[in-house]
Amino acid sequence: MTSVQTPIGSTNSLPALRAEEQAALRRVAALVARGAPSDELFAAVAAEVGGLLGADLAGMIRHESDDAATPVATWAAEGEHPPVPDRWATEEGDPTRMVAETRRPARVDDWTAVPGPIAAFIRDELGVRSSVGSPIVVEGRLWGALAVHSRHSSPLPADTEARLHNFTELVATAISNVQARAEMRRLADEQAALRRVATMVARESPPAAIFAAVAEEVGRLLGVEGIRIARYEDGGGVEVMASWGAPDATVPVGTQVIPGDHGITSMVRRTGRPGRIDDHARATATSPSSLRGLGIRSAVGTPIVVEGRLWGVMVAASTRAEPVPAGTEERMGEFTELVAASISNIQARSDLAASRARIVAATDRERRRVVRDLHDGAQQSLVVTIMTLKQARQALEANDEAASELVSRAIEQTESAHDELRELAHGILPSVLAHGGLRAGVKALAGRMPLPVEVGVSVGRLSAAVEATAYFVVAEALTNVAKHAQAERAAVTASVEDGTLVVHVRDDGVGGARTDGSGLLGLADRLATLDGRLDVESPAAGGTLVAAAIPLAR
Secondary structure, three states: OOEOOOOOOOOOOOOOOOOOHHHHHHHHHHHOOOOOOOOHHHHHOOOHHHOOOOOOEEEEEEEOOOOOOEEEEEEEEEOOOOOOOOOOOOOOOOOHHHHHHOOOOOOEEOOOOOOOOHHHHHHOOOOEEEEEEEEEOOOOOOEEEEEEEOOOOOOOOOOOOHHHHHHHHHHHHOOOOOOOOHHHHHHHHHHHHHHHHHHHHHHHOOOOOOHHHHHHHHHHHHHHOOEEEEEEEHHOOOOEEEEOOOOOHOOOOOOEEEEEEEEOOHHHHHOOOOEEEOHHHHEOOOOOOOOOOHHEEEEEEEEEOOOOOEEEEEEEOOOOOOOOOHHHHHHHHHHHHHHHHHHHHHHHHHHHHHHHHHHHHHHHHHHHHHHHHHHHHHHHHHHHHHHHHHHHHHHHHHOOOHHHHHHHHHHHHHHHHHHHHHHHHHHOOHHHHHHHHHHHHHHHHHHHHOOOOOEOOOOOHHHHHHHHHHHHHHHHHHHHHHHHOOOOOOEEEEEEOEEEEEEEEEEEOOOOOOOHHHHHHHHHHHHHHHEEEEEEOOOOOOOOOEEEEEEEEO
């Protein structure tokens, strides 16, 4: 084999174009100008260059990857080109790799020792003796190559490379135009699909409807056989929330799947990032609804992240031999963001409804407690006091010596009722907080604790709502310490940081505090009314930290 790579010089160094070559170029240029379909254009170019250059065969390939190429057009002087494979595997040293690596025309005048399946087909099946190929470079990237072949013993003319190059430039212009138009259509279609889904999210459509719409929109945009949206479950499994595509590439919504270690869902779960599998033969799963079990050859998965936590995955699956196109991950990412927004909105609405229900229930319970305590305590004491005073008045009118004793008893009963009313008011809002602020209120709470409590409150007077909320956070947290923590010490701090009141209650107890108890949930609800936040850290045997943050400016 001899291979000659002919550099392309300036136009002035080339021989004058023959009239027939000019005519052929004009015909190709006309096809480019009117936006002819790719198949028509490629076939016309192969025919023009084959006939013009006196070749026996001509063809055009597209480089799919470093080791594969796809035929896109063929031509034969005898009228019918022998069948060619749908895809070529390339090999180091064959002319396809040569053109791809050098980005320059390449010539083969003897195919005898050229390696690879392409060379074997050209040499043995087509009977070609010499060939010239020229790269098709679109916007700086290798797109493919155009080649002519001769079965004659004499090699193709020396100027074949230069003349072939003129046609590849026209092909590159056409492909660039087609790609630009396709990109514009793709972007328009994508934006329209995103708007439709965003509208559903804004209208608070049911989750199932949004998931189904996203799966269908993405599937149609990408042109894949199947789309699946799945939620990650505890224990390593996933639940299918939406499935779209061909019947043999979909599974029913609600299906539980245990992905294999090499599956796309497991890959995304491990990394929290988009991933792809271009050969699903290695993927395993313990469910018959796995991607491999559905005949999927390649797949791309993008994570669905809700408020910083991995919620699930969207998977695009293809049964075709060629991998899912590059860039699919980014296109899917915009839709997973909408899915995440929808889930976040749903969770926010659910949390708000639950919070409101808890607030209403807590308010009702507190109202009933106050009524019960008033009725059973202070109200009864006042009734008895009134009766005693009436007896004292009768005794005074009758000059009965018991009058003085009755008055004394009435005073005692009044004082007792006063104490009960004060205790009741203390349960609602202590007077020490109203008069002395948060520092005084926390010190009063600490003074009633059965263990030492260090107090570090470095704030002045705040709004009544903020002080009351912070006070109840400390009261609930210290109550839990006394009841459950088995602690030896506790500490309360409060300070203002960047316009936010930060309250910490820490103990050295056994830890493991439950965050779903009614007391802490009630605190979280109360903080939420002030746009505040409650966080609880309670590792086993590591003590407990209850932290509240309350914005001061609303």
